[in-house]
Amino acid sequence: MxxxxxxxxxxxxxxxxxxxxxxxxxxxxxxxxxxxxxxxxxxxxxxxxxxxxxxxxxxxxxxxxxxxxxxxxxxxxxxxxxxxxxxxxxxxxxxxxxxxxxxxxxxxxxxxxxxxxxxxxxxxxxxxxxxxxxxxxxxxxxxxxxxxxxxxxxxxxxxxxxxxxxxxxxxxxxxxxxxxxxxxxxxxxxxxxxxxxxxxxxxxxxxxxxxxxxxxxxxxxxxxxxxxxxxxxxxxxxxxxxxxxxxxxxxxxxxxxxxxxxxxAGQRARLTVTTPDPADAARVLAEQGGTDVQVAGHRVDCDAREDLAPDVVCAALVASGVRVLAFGVERPSLEDAFVALTGEGFDVAG
Missing domain, CATH: 3.40.50.300 (P-loop containing nucleotide triphosphate hydrolases)
Structure with a gap:
């Protein structure tokens, strides 16, 4: 055996x-x-x-x-x-x-x-x-x-x-x-x-x-x-x-x-916007309470507070004249939480 x-x-x-x-x-x-x-x-x-x-x-x-x-x-x-x-x-x-x-x-x-x-x-x-x-x-x-x-x-x-x-x-x-x-x-x-x-x-x-x-x-x-x-x-x-x-x-x-x-829930979701107006989108997201605003080409994203309603943010973007091609919420995964808590990848020998 x-x-x-x-x-x-x-x-x-x-x-x-x-x-x-x-x-x-x-x-x-x-x-x-x-x-x-x-x-x-x-x-x-x-x-x-x-x-x-x-x-x-x-x-x-x-x-x-x-x-x-x-x-x-x-x-x-x-x-x-x-x-x-x-x-x-x-x-x-x-x-x-x-x-x-x-x-x-x-x-x-x-x-x-x-x-x-x-x-x-x-x-x-x-x-x-x-x-x-x-x-x-x-x-x-x-x-x-x-x-x-x-x-x-x-x-x-x-x-x-x-x-x-x-x-x-x-x-x-x-x-x-x-x-x-x-x-x-x-x-x-x-x-x-x-x-x-x-x-x-x-x-x-x-x-x-x-x-x-x-x-x-x-x-x-x-x-x-x-x-x-x-x-x-x-x-x-x-x-x-x-x-x-x-x-x-x-x-x-x-x-x-x-x-x-x-x-x-210990990790924040991120709001993501695809737009030809990234600078304006970044400004509106910050005004709405988004933090850690990041701009990469036509994509803008930010951390969202728990009380930051995605539909309200999207409406604010449109009202400000931002041309929204895509809008979404990226929810944190278990892997995100794991890395945040341990600072390690899953193949690290401890």
Whole structure:
């Protein structure tokens, strides 16, 4: 069996507004461990979680994280920012240097086995027996799960294969699977039993656009059934489409967490005008309260305050005799917010 990653479940033998974190999420995880508005505890809560490896490398630094039950939670950060190390600590695969973590209110180190019966996970990438078929691989994983009912094994394996789109390839040996098919098989392992929490590290790695769409649809459907999904990914467009909440890591530290909408709201939209009268347009935009007015040829744009109504600005341009060929609003993306918060591109090693 290859050893590049773990698929973790019960079978594992080892098992507020978005501002800088200091002022967001009501005091971090100490508030998050308490009951949520609906009376439930967070699906994941960490307090001062830290990991320092031999040689002094501080991979995760005092992480306070709160993941609401029922959320599709995006965990973002450049390479080396501490995401996978955090996930390994959440699942009890490595021991924190300091701090602690809870899953559904239970400490991972004290009650790991009982807690992990509620959790399915795919970490980093799939690891399978290459000379067994996809179906046989799932049977081996399921047989190792002390909580799994052998009488329902075949039915559950068929269901997991269909969920990830591998029904027609179930009898093919894993060594002949493409990277995307191996990724699907790893996800199927995590779905063999119903889970309250699904932790996925780069689940769309190696998938083509259609496969990514299918996995996105699967995540959405699981969330609709009440499963909390914790999703680590480099693909900001995917996160933006599927996640309700996000946290951003940079160089081992949490820099922000909150809803996707709140994170984007921290960045201003820009009004853009295409006109043969750029100087006049720039003047009117400034008069209307636009800031950071930029002129590039026939294009003029500016930052817009939250109370700056685009239709009012457009009417002011026309009333001032500016010939408006095009007018629009460029909304900030999750990538814009990420770069603004971290000052890094997504391929930077932290």
């Amino acid at each position: 290859s050893t590049g990653a773990e698929v973790v479940g019960a079978a594992a033998p080892v098992a507020a507004g978005v501002t800088p974190v200091a002022t967001g999420v009501a005091g971090g995880v100490k508030a998050g461990v308490a009951a949520q508005a609906d009376g439930s505890v967070p699906a994941i809560a960490t307090s001062g979680l830290s990991k320092r490896f031999r040689g002094g490398q501080l991979a995760v630094d005092t992480l306070d994280l709160a993941v609401p039950q029922g959320a599709v939670f995006g965990f973002l950060g450049p390479n080396g920012s501490g995401k996978t190390t955090t996930i390994r600590m959440l699942l009890g695969l490595i021991t924190p240097t300091a701090g602690g973590c809870r899953l559904f209110g239970e400490t991972v180190d004290a009650s790991r086995v009982s807690t992990l019966t509620r959790v399915g996970a795919l970490i980093e990438g799939p690891a399978h027996y290459p000379y067994l078929t996809g179906r046989a691989n799932l049977a081996r994983y399921d047989a190792a799960d002390r909580t799994a009912d052998p009488a329902t094994r075949a039915r559950r394996i068929d269901r997991a294969l269909e969920q990830v789109g591998l029904g027609s390839a179930a009898e093919k040996k894993a060594k002949n699977y493409s990277l995307g098919m191996k990724q699907r098989l790893g996800l199927a392992c995590a779905l063999l039993q119903p889970r309250d929490l699904l932790i996925l590290d780069e689940p769309t790695n190696g998938l083509d656009p259609q496969g990514m769409r299918e996995i996105r649809s699967l995540i959405t459907s699981l969330a609709a059934q009440g499963t909390t999904v914790f999703l680590s990914s480099h693909l900001l467009d995917e996160i933006e489409q599927v996640c309700t909440d996000v946290a951003i890591m940079s160089r081992g530290r949490l820099v922000s967490q909150g809803s996707v909408t709140q994170l984007r």
